[in-house]
Amino acid sequence: MITFNSENARRFTDENGFRNALKKAAGAYRGVLSGKVAGNEWLGWRRILDDPDDAELDRIEQCASQIRKQADIFIVCGIGGSYMGAKAVVQALRGGQTLQKPEILFAGHQMGGRYLEQLIDYLEQPKADGSPKSVCMNVISKSGTTLETALTFRILRNWFDRSYGDSAPERIFVTTAPSGGVLNDMAGLFGYEKFVIPDDIGGRFSVLTPVGLLPASVAGIDIRLLIEGAVTQFRTCETRADEITEYAALRYYFQKNGKKLDVIGSFEPGLQSLTGWLQQLLGESEGKEGKGLFPVPAAYSTDLHSIGQMIQQGPRNMIETLLAVEEPLSDLTVSEEAQDTDGLGYLSGRLLYDINRQALNGTVEAHAGGGVPVFLIGIRSLDARNLGGLIYFYQLFTAVYVSMLGVNPFDQPGVEDYKKAMYRNLGA
Ligand code: PA5
Numbered sequence: 001m002i003t004f005n006s007e008n009a010r011r012f013t014d015e016n017g018f019r020n021a022l023k024k025a026a027g028a029y030r031g032v033l034s035g036k037v038a039g040n041e042w043l044g045w046r047r048i049l050d051d052p053d054d055a056e057l058d059r060i061e062q063c064a065s066q067i068r069k070q071a072d073i074f075i076v077c078g079i080g081g082s083y084m085g086a087k088a089v090v091q092a093l094r095g096g097q098t099l100q101k102p103e104i105l106f107a108g109h110q111m112g113g114r115y116l117e118q119l120i121d122y123l124e125q126p127k128a129d130g131s132p133k134s135v136c137m138n139v140i141s142k143s144g145t146t147l148e149t150a151l152t153f154r155i156l157r158n159w160f161d162r163s164y165g166d167s168a169p170e171r172i173f174v175t176t177a178p179s180g181g182v183l184n185d186m187a188g189l190f191g192y193e194k195f196v197i198p199d200d201i202g203g204r205f206s207v208l209t210p211v212g213l214l215p216a217s218v219a220g221i222d223i224r225l226l227i228e229g230a231v232t233q234f235r236t237c238e239t240r241a242d243e244i245t246e247y248a249a250l251r252y253y254f255q256k257n258g259k260k261l262d263v264i265g266s267f268e269p270g271l272q273s274l275t276g277w278l279q280q281l282l283g284e285s286e287g288k289e290g291k292g293l294f295p296v297p298a299a300y301s302t303d304l305h306s307i308g309q310m311i312q313q314g315p316r317n318m319i320e321t322l323l324a325v326e327e328p329l330s331d332l333t334v335s336e337e338a339q340d341t342d343g344l345g346y347l348s349g350r351l352l353y354d355i356n357r358q359a360l361n362g363t364v365e366a367h368a369g370g371g372v373p374v375f376l377i378g379i380r381s382l383d384a385r386n387l388g389g390l391i392y393f394y395q396l397f398t399a400v401y402v403s404m405l406g407v408n409p410f411d412q413p414g415v416e417d418y419k420k421a422m423y424r425n426l427g428a
Pocket residue numbers: 079080081082140141142143144145146149202203204205284412
């Protein structure tokens with residue numbers, strides 16, 4: 001269940017402006033639901049929740065269970081929408097993942113040679129008992145042509161061939177478009193097991209397809225609960241639009257009235273990658289034709305000691321979105337000490353969760369008091385069902401809000417420009 005508190009944002013609007021934005025948001029919401037929006041050929045992220053594919057979930061779970069039995073390390077090779085959702089879900093629901101098997105590592109999202117060398121070194125280091133690590137990899141690319149991913153895949157594929165010989169293809173899993181592209185060719189040629197990203201779902205809306213579900217399932221996350229939560233939120237939002245439309249209206253209002261940035265933060269370290277996923281979901285969807293708010297992910301309270309000053313007293317050109325978890329994730333309390341040498345005796349016996357929550361409440365008070373509109377968006381507890389709901393909530397919100405800006409939420413024509421220049425420089 002989503003908790004939505006906009007009181008510290010709403011107070012920065014004028015009633016008339018807000019009412020007009022709300023009407024526009026209601027129209028955009030109806031447009032998305034009825035498929036009458038720009039980019040309506042990309043609404044498959046709604047279709048898959050309207051009619052979930054049970055057989056596909058079975059297949060993903062079976063494959064993941066085989067990988068879990070076999071692998072010490074599972075590499076997710078992808079960039080942008082082809083890895084950020086998986087990373088967000090795994091970090092949120094798995095927590096301290098290094099203690100669990102298989103370890104999930106991410107590659108293919110940059111081209112640093114040192115990173116890849118160190119990764120390969122790490123793969124080659126034997127386990128504590130002296131035996132070699134067992135490695136599997138999922139390469140994810142809808143187009144199959146994205147250079148960061150393709151290049152990393154080539155280098156790692158060669159390592160798999162050297163390390164595992166004829167059985168290397170059994171350790172490589174491909175997630176790509178239903179047809180076309182080099183990954184489909186390679187899956188056919190080498191016999192890699194293949195999962196499909198439906199044609200009507202773009203990268204940043206694909207976390208609830210095999211793109212996010214296979215890595216999540218390999219990480220031991222119950223993907224049926226993730227989907228169940230998303231389906232419940234989907235059904236709720238088909239009839240109850242209040243929160244989505246109010247949120248979209250307010251963000252639209254601020255965008256129209258001179259705000260430039262949305263600082264998206266959380267006091268829950270497990271949600272850090274989710275703020276990265278949101279940065280991409282919003283940024284790539286809304287940043288077009290000179291419009292949009294620049295999404296800035298922030299990890300709190302860490303970043304209160306770096307950008308907190310700027311938020312409190314810098315230019316008044318930003319809004320802030322804080323993602324919260326309502327129930328404690330841990331029952332760790334502050335220990336009692338006979339002598340109060342560190343002066344923290346007043347906190348003895350208190351839950352770390354409560355202290356962190358007071359930091360959140362204090363931040364809302366300070367930042368809103370300093371003139372920054374603050375949204376507080378939360379989930380009851382950090383579990384698969386609630387996270388699935390939050391993912392769908394933000395997908396729908398993005399589609400509705402970005403449609404209000406009069407741009408296509410689902411394309412990213414600007415990303416091609418750096419690629420063209422890069423390929424020209426490389427002599428492709
Ligand atoms: O949201 C998007 O469509 C992009 O971020 C893509 O996911 C990203 O560019 C990777 O593309 P591909 O999966 O084709 O390698």
